[in-house]
Amino acid sequence: MSNAGLTIFDGAVLRSIDLNIPELKHGVTGARLLEISESKVSESLSGLSLPPHIIEAAISRVTAGDDVNFRLTELNRQQASEKLGVFVSAVADALRDTPIVVSILDGSTLKLFLEDEDDFAMLAENLFTDLDEEDKGKLCKSEIRKALSHMGVEMGVPPLSEFPIFDDIIKKHDADGNEELGQAQFAELLQPVLQEIADILHEKPITIVQNVEIFTGSRLRKILADEDKLKCLVENMILDVSDGKDNQGWADLIKTLIEKNGKELGLPPLTSDDEPVALLYETIFSEVNNREKETTNPSKDGFIDALKDILRKLEESLEATPVYCVTNL
Incomplete structure (x- = not known):
């Protein structure tokens, strides 16, 4: 379920996951089955990487505590599907007890700002005012980085630590210099930077776990x-x-x-x-x-x-x- 840009993973979606493994024409080792199980669960949860303790608990239930021997065991398709079901159920149970809340940043929030001239103008003005602490009416180009951090996940911008390509985008648009810009110039620089971020997120969304x-x-x-x-x-x-x-x-x-x-x-x-x-x-x-x-x-x-x-x-x-x-x- 989701609300206000947030998605709550409580395990419900996993209850209906397809337990067939069509890519398996023959048997599979237990080790490979665990890899497939984790991948299928992550795919069903919008690419979310689950916390290690949830994965470890699911693996423990599948292997019945005998991790080493299970990984070496050869499983046929039916056995693999059954064990996949055990893995999925374990993860679903863990999420039911302790749901994970995330924001899926796919560029859509940024595009809403960019497609409405009035909304974008107000956004740029508010950012400029907040960053112009000395009320000089001027900001350095490099303040674009602070503006992005100021917008944050709520406005669709991923944390800089989760989006390494930030540096490349800023350099590409010459947004890391000391040249001072007025409000209108600042908005003109901000717009293509946000547009590129939105386009990249549209191609490859980022999932951010929230503290909720x-x-x-x-x-x-x-x-x-x-x-x-x-x-x-x-x-x-x-x-x-x-x-x-x-x-x-x-x-x-x-x-x-x-x-x-x-x-x-x-x-x-x-x-x-x-x-x-x-x-x-x-x-x-x-x-x-x-x-x-x-x-x-x-x-x-x-x-x-x-x-x-x-x-x-x-x-x-x-x-x-x-x-x-x-x-x-």
Whole structure:
């Protein structure tokens, strides 16, 4: 699934992968089968190179812990397909438990800027203003490199460390000198540089793993399943804000409790700017407000029941529709 330029690999796409290996006319060694398995999984995940620990776990499941002998074993086509299925399932299970979030940079975001004159003019102006810290109205050509870094993955520009050809592009467009440029000249230089980057990415996209925290309700689910732990947690949460309880309505108090204890509960930050997170809490707190209005004489037990009910609704919502917060864009 994807959202806002991000793609979440949670293993779902691997569940329907074709386990046939038509290129195998005869048998294959276990070592070769592992290479084929890793290649097929990567291809299904838009060329993503999986973290070593996921690959190692998949290999361990396929080889049943006997890596050396398995690699030397000759497998027929049926055996190879079966082992491929084991490998794929292992990777899918790992991604289900710990999804990987990536941005696939294929030049499309840059082309949107380049195809709209107004959007590009605003982009160039904002970059020029941000980089012109001394407000001289001039920037060196070499500032193009900073402009690209400033745009970043969110605007479709890969990190310089992931795109070695950056240096060649900058030199090709004479964008590494000390000559000073005005805003219009800077924009004229930036445009062909971005166009070439977009063209290269279109031919060979780059996949960038993002630092994103995904909230599926799993931690809250474990807490809710342990009645004693849940009771203790709820009582501690209430004690933590007990001084203000008499002056707060249920909705405000529950909001305070969630804001103070969200991390321990495995909930997304209440202050997050991500739209799905905001919508989640808006829906939940609307129910709290309605419940508070219907209660004429709220008691402590009634409040605790209401809080537990809200936590269960949050867990159900996150299980049905996980949300995530990007921390490095």
